[in-house]
Amino acid sequence: MNTVEDLCTLIGRRITWARGEDPQSLTPDTPLLERGLIDSLAIMEIVAALDKEAGVTLPDTEIVAANFRTPKALWAAIGALAGEGRA
Numbered sequence: 001m002n003t004v005e006d007l008c009t010l011i012g013r014r015i016t017w018a019r020g021e022d023p024q025s026l027t028p029d030t031p032l033l034e035r036g037l038i039d040s041l042a043i044m045e046i047v048a049a050l051d052k053e054a055g056v057t058l059p060d061t062e063i064v065a066a067n068f069r070t071p072k073a074l075w076a077a078i079g080a081l082a083g084e085g086r087a
Contacts, residue, residue, distance in 0.1 A: 001054040004028045004075040010053065011038075011071055014045045028072040033065060043068055056081070 001007060005028070012023045015037045032038045038046070047063060050056040056078055058067075067077040 001050075001056070004071055007075050007078075008071045010049055011046055011074075014038075014042050014049060016042075026071070028075065029070055031070055033069055038068060046074075050078075 001010065008026045008028060008030075011032070012026045015023070015026070015032075017023055026037075030037070043063065046068070047058050050058060058077070058081070062077055062081065067074050
């Protein structure tokens with residue numbers, strides 16, 4: 001995973017889209033929690049997919065609502081981990 005857009009794609013595959021919603025509408029600034037697009041199960045699916053598909057392991061301390069408010073927020077958290085040499 002090289003870009004926040006790649007992360008949007010990963011997240012978009014784990015969201016249950018309501019009728020008429022377009023998965024392509026997911027942007028880095030989409031408010032995931034506020035719009036009810038993800039719940040605790042979806043968060044855990046995203047965490048598992050990050051580990052399996054991208055080799056990014058989020059420590060338990062990073063699995064918090066603030067990091068899942070938007071794809072951009074999660075991308076920043078991943079970037080911070082990479083900067084620490086832990087992602």
